[in-house]
Amino acid sequence: MNEKVLETLEYGKIKEQVAKYLTTDRGRQIVDLLTPSPSFETVSQRLAQTADGADIVRLKGEIPIPKLADISAYMKRLRIQNASLSGTELSHITKLLRAVQVVTDFFRDLAAEEVALKSVPAIVDRLTLMPEVTKRMVTSVDEDGRILDGASSELRSIRRTIVATQSNIRSKMGKFIKGSDAKYLSEPIITVRDGRFVLPIKAEYKQRFGGIIHDQSASGQTLYVEPNNVVEMNNQLRRDQLSERAEVRRILAELTDLIRPHRDELLANMDLVGQLDFVNAKAKLAHATGSVMPKVSPKNVINLRKARHPLIPRDQVVENDIEIGDQYNTIIVTGPNTGGKTITIKTVGLLQLMGQSGLFITANEDSQIGVFDNVFADIGDEQSIEANLSTFSSHMDNIISILKQTSQHSLVLLDELGAGTDPKEGAALAMAIIDAFHRIGGELIATTHYPELKAFAYNRPGIINASMEFDVDTLQPTYRFLLGIPGQSNALNIASKLGMPKAIIDQARSFTDSENQDINNMIEELTAQTKRAHDEADDLDAQLTESTRLQHDLQDKFTKYENQKERLVEQAKEQANQVVEEAKKKADQIIDELHKKQAQVGQVAVKENELIDAKGALNKLESAPSLTKNKVLRKEKAKHDFRAGDDVLVKSYGQQGTLFRKDKNHTWDVQIGILKMQIEEADLEKATPVKQDKNQYQTHVSRTRSTGMSPTLDLRGHRYEEAMTEVDRYIDSALLAGYPSVTIIHGKGTGALRKGVTEYLKRNPRVKSFGYSAPNAGGDGSTVVKLK
Numbered sequence: 001m002n003e004k005v006l007e008t009l010e011y012g013k014i015k016e017q018v019a020k021y022l023t024t025d026r027g028r029q030i031v032d033l034l035t036p037s038p039s040f041e042t043v044s045q046r047l048a049q050t051a052d053g054a055d056i057v058r059l060k061g062e063i064p065i066p067k068l069a070d071i072s073a074y075m076k077r078l079r080i081q082n083a084s085l086s087g088t089e090l091s092h093i094t095k096l097l098r099a100v101q102v103v104t105d106f107f108r109d110l111a112a113e114e115v116a117l118k119s120v121p122a123i124v125d126r127l128t129l130m131p132e133v134t135k136r137m138v139t140s141v142d143e144d145g146r147i148l149d150g151a152s153s154e155l156r157s158i159r160r161t162i163v164a165t166q167s168n169i170r171s172k173m174g175k176f177i178k179g180s181d182a183k184y185l186s187e188p189i190i191t192v193r194d195g196r197f198v199l200p201i202k203a204e205y206k207q208r209f210g211g212i213i214h215d216q217s218a219s220g221q222t223l224y225v226e227p228n229n230v231v232e233m234n235n236q237l238r239r240d241q242l243s244e245r246a247e248v249r250r251i252l253a254e255l256t257d258l259i260r261p262h263r264d265e266l267l268a269n270m271d272l273v274g275q276l277d278f279v280n281a282k283a284k285l286a287h288a289t290g291s292v293m294p295k296v297s298p299k300n301v302i303n304l305r306k307a308r309h310p311l312i313p314r315d316q317v318v319e320n321d322i323e324i325g326d327q328y329n330t331i332i333v334t335g336p337n338t339g340g341k342t343i344t345i346k347t348v349g350l351l352q353l354m355g356q357s358g359l360f361i362t363a364n365e366d367s368q369i370g371v372f373d374n375v376f377a378d379i380g381d382e383q384s385i386e387a388n389l390s391t392f393s394s395h396m397d398n399i400i401s402i403l404k405q406t407s408q409h410s411l412v413l414l415d416e417l418g419a420g421t422d423p424k425e426g427a428a429l430a431m432a433i434i435d436a437f438h439r440i441g442g443e444l445i446a447t448t449h450y451p452e453l454k455a456f457a458y459n460r461p462g463i464i465n466a467s468m469e470f471d472v473d474t475l476q477p478t479y480r481f482l483l484g485i486p487g488q489s490n491a492l493n494i495a496s497k498l499g500m501p502k503a504i505i506d507q508a509r510s511f512t513d514s515e516n517q518d519i520n521n522m523i524e525e526l527t528a529q530t531k532r533a534h535d536e537a538d539d540l541d542a543q544l545t546e547s548t549r550l551q552h553d554l555q556d557k558f559t560k561y562e563n564q565k566e567r568l569v570e571q572a573k574e575q576a577n578q579v580v581e582e583a584k585k586k587a588d589q590i591i592d593e594l595h596k597k598q599a600q601v602g603q604v605a606v607k608e609n610e611l612i613d614a615k616g617a618l619n620k621l622e623s624a625p626s627l628t629k630n631k632v633l634r635k636e637k638a639k640h641d642f643r644a645g646d647d648v649l650v651k652s653y654g655q656q657g658t659l660f661r662k663d664k665n666h667t668w669d670v671q672i673g674i675l676k677m678q679i680e681e682a683d684l685e686k687a688t689p690v691k692q693d694k695n696q697y698q699t700h701v702s703r704t705r706s707t708g709m710s711p712t713l714d715l716r717g718h719r720y721e722e723a724m725t726e727v728d729r730y731i732d733s734a735l736l737a738g739y740p741s742v743t744i745i746h747g748k749g750t751g752a753l754r755k756g757v758t759e760y761l762k763r764n765p766r767v768k769s770f771g772y773s774a775p776n777a778g779g780d781g782s783t784v785v786k787l788k
Contacts (some may be wrong), residue, residue: 021281025070026274036356046358048119054284087145234693291360300370301325321480335487339468340479341447392420407442454486
């Protein structure tokens with residue numbers, strides 16, 4: 001891609017926007033070297049990486065990459081056998097090692113959550129993990145390059161000795177500060193000069209203190225004296241400090257030798273992390289600017305929907321639809337200055353460069369770009385005084401150069417073609433130049449003032465007119481791009497609006513030929529029709545948006561109505577059941593009285609089947625609340641598999657029995673006490689046998705604990721949506737099983753499962769309380785739930 005077009009279209013400013021989101025030196029190097037690619041496969045791969053980055057930004061915020069320095073220079077020094085790196089240099093390498101581990105873990109978690117990524121995982125798979133080296137470096141060097149105590153046992157011992165010695169020195173010298181000698185001090189403090197602890201003594205009392213004078217104040221009134229009783233201790237401290245330095249040098253050499261064999265892996269990791277940083281930056285820029293991923297046309301068809309210039313604030317820019325490369329490959333944009341012609345063709349060129357660089361573009365969804373071998377632009381006044389070239393000469397020089405380099409796979413943008421010379425000659429030259437580019441077969445967008453080019457474009461296949469809309473009423477351009485409509489001359493209309501006398505306007509019109517007037521009238525009518533069409537389209541878009549909003553509101557209200565209707569029906573059923581329950585209690589009292597009478601001597605016996613039939617008739621009045629929305633109960637009901645010998649509950653009678661034999665039409669022979677009855681399968685429910693007292697006829701139902709259900713749910717390795725569904729089912733089953741508490745293992749990981757479980761438990765009204773397990777039982781990797 002030629003450098004001139006990158007400068008003309010301000011491609012560098014786009015790279016500056018990307019660089020704001022980078023955190024690594026290698027990422028900045030990649031952006032500095034970034035240029036649009038002429039390869040279809042490369043462009044597709046770059047956009048796929050950006051799409052992966054956009055998905056990660058949307059789901060996780062970003063790829064966790066810290067600030068990383070370039071380690072290339074350090075790796076070159078490692079080629080020297082005895083070279084040793086500094087603590088700061090080793091800290092930069094340690095940050096890279098740690099970043100590789102964090103990034104790898106991050107993408108492993110994404111894979112566990114089954115986040116679909118297409119291109120970026122290929123970069124991550126090439127990262128080299130060095131767990132042993134990473135562990136050694138992390139325990140030896142801190143982020144500021146200081147060697148840690150854990151780097152060696154010898155270093156830890158020396159530093160302990162140094163601390164103890166310093167404490168003893170301060171303790172002894174503290175007696176001077178707090179005792180009667182404090183009045184001879186300039187300040188009651190202990191300070192350090194030349195690495196030795198000293199006291200600030202007034203100069204006139206120097207004879208009172210023995211010791212060594214190390215320094216004096218600028219005024220000479222204060223002397224910094226090391227008392228005799230701490231000289232040997234300061235000497236010992238100095239020896240320990242020298243030992244510490246020697247041990248640190250030894251450790252630095254040891255750590256340098258540790259990473260020396262891994263030079264190539266470290267450089268490769270730095271480059272790969274830089275690529276991921278670049279993907280991060282592209283995705284974050286796309287998110288900030290509302291950019292979208294363009295489709296890539298192998299036939300170089302450009303179709304930009306609501307395209308806007310990426311360097312103009314979104315609330316100030318006008319969006320335009322621009323299409324070229326399908327039915328026509330040349331667009332001639334005519335119209336007056338300040339109408340937006342130049343910014344429009346710059347928008348096309350810059351978005352094309354961005355797309356071929358793997359960046360998302362500032363346009364609407366389903367926009368499309370091509371992949372050109374080169375993009376050329378002759379835009380602006382490039383008059384050179386030093387070269388003694390006029391504006392016209394400068395433009396011609398550029399166009400001649402472009403004609404020599406362009407091909408049928410190139411995109412050419414020419415601004416004010418033929419300007420700067422005699423209008424007739426300039427128009428003729430412009431038409432000839434357009435014909436020349438048209439014969440080459442590339443794609444061309446040219447702007448011009450010349451009205452002759454309107455008819456020229458109209459009569460040439462593959463060439464189309466276009467213009468920028470101008471509002472004659474307000475005398476202001478609207479910056480709206482009108483494809484298929486040539487620009488009209490508004491000079492006379494503007495002059496008339498500004499108050500020019502009508503006689504002068506009429507005379508001016510008489511000086512123009514009738515053909516030109518007819519063309520202007522036709523263009524004016526087309527422009528008016530197009531404006532009405534655009535206005536109607538905008539009005540229809542607004543109506544569609546409002547209709548969509550109303551439809552959503554109505555749907556929400558209808559859903560609320562349906563939900564309320566079901567709730568009211570359920571409430572009515574519950575109230576009816578309460579009435580029936582009262583009736584059943586009364587019926588049970590009557591049956592008890594009948595049995596008492598039956599037991600009395602001389603009374604006529606009441607048949608058992610008559611009693612059961614009477615109670616069954618009452619039970620049938622009960623309407624059970626709908627449980628269709630309970631997923632666990634639906635699942636349990638589906639698992640019912642009746643077999644001969646099973647204990648069942650006959651729901652309509654409220655009596656327990658034993659299945660005897662299955663008949664046709666989904667009925668069973670059921671043994672209830674001394675009676676054998678035919679019961680429909682839908683009226684049966686599995687039950688646990690309950691021993692009943694001979695004199696007790698009222699049914700007791702109790703909830704029993706499930707023996708086949710674990711009190712622990714392990715969600716590790718599950719996808720987020722699957723895990724939330726599993727939690728919902730498990731809590732319902734635990735409630736049915738009668739468990740007072742259960743444990744949910746969600747692991748630590750990224751915290752997504754833990755957060756999801758917590759949010760679910762907060763919403764569930766059947767959860768009494770919950771909290772993390774004890775530290776020795778998993779800590780915040782599992783949650784203990786108490787149920788109501």
